[in-house]
Amino acid sequence: MNGWHMAIAAALCLLLVACSRRESVFSLSPVFTAKSSISASAVAGCVAHRWKQGTRRLRRGERAGAITLRAESLFNGAPIGLRVVPGGRYTRVEYFRRRRVGPLYWSMVRGCLDPDAGDGADGTPDAPTS
Template sequence: MNLAHIAVIAVACVALVACTRKDSVFSLAPNYTGRTVQTVSDVAGCIAERWRTSARHLREVHTNDAVRLEAQSLFHGVPIGVRLRTHDGDTLVEYFQRRVADPIYRAMVKECTRS
């Protein structure tokens, strides 16, 4: 093996590791941010109900006054998530996606935040 082969193998290994990282979907910047006068639990219930029938591996985590919903899009398995928390008397809604997911998931979040 010469130096060029070793360099190619090293680059391939770095690319493989970079593509398989397991960071939380919440470590990214939100794809959508909104506010609503509805309570955190009402918005979480609405989104969970909609995602339950259209996503995989739905998980709901409650911490203090915040709720996180995590799932994967049904057909492409894209990690998606919503973080809901109280902010200045309103509910702050942040939608996250690992890569481009079907727009229906963001639309569901927006529909659940309308008063």
């Protein structure tokens, strides 16, 4: 191999690594943001319950007081995420998605923000209003 072949091989390797790198869904700006009077742990628990059957690879984490949920949409595998941050009287909820997914997942989140919605144990998410 001469110098040109090695340079081309190195460039292809760099291109492959750069294209295959996956950043977290939380590195994006949130698609939707909302506030709720329900506690952060209750909101996160409700959403996790609703997302459990409708997503793949559901993971929950906590860092610096914020609760995060990340998963992949069931049919097309698009990464989605939720950050729930307690703050005084209100809980801030931020919804993230890597690619376009249907309104089902945000609808599930919205259903958990209403104090009268219950814990979602019935398994039926609220229908989108928009």
